[in-house]
Amino acid sequence: MKAFRFRKSSYSATASECVEVARNIPRTVAVRDSKRLDGPVLLLAPAAWDAFQETLGRQS
Template identity: 70%
Template sequence: MKPFRFVKASYSTLEEDCVEVARNIPRTVALRDSKRAEGPVVTVAPAAWDAFTADLRRQP
């Protein structure tokens, strides 16, 4: 299996912790804590991730 290529969110700064997301594996979105790069990775289906992020964009 190819390794995940994680990207830090554009909203993150050097002082703030953030979630990193990898979308380079088909049918999988991987998430991890940016301050624990060697820590656990959570995977979800792309449809679930898209629904989650769409809901976040709708929040006031």
């Protein structure tokens, strides 16, 4: 497996459940559940991740 460097959102408290995102691999955005570090990893194209984030921003 590639060496993803996952980061939690700055909006997350240290004990909160959230997703973690890694963007250190070219042309790939990796997303995982912070509670399941050895669990599945969702791989997305950067354009798909950007569209997802844009959609979330419109809902607030």
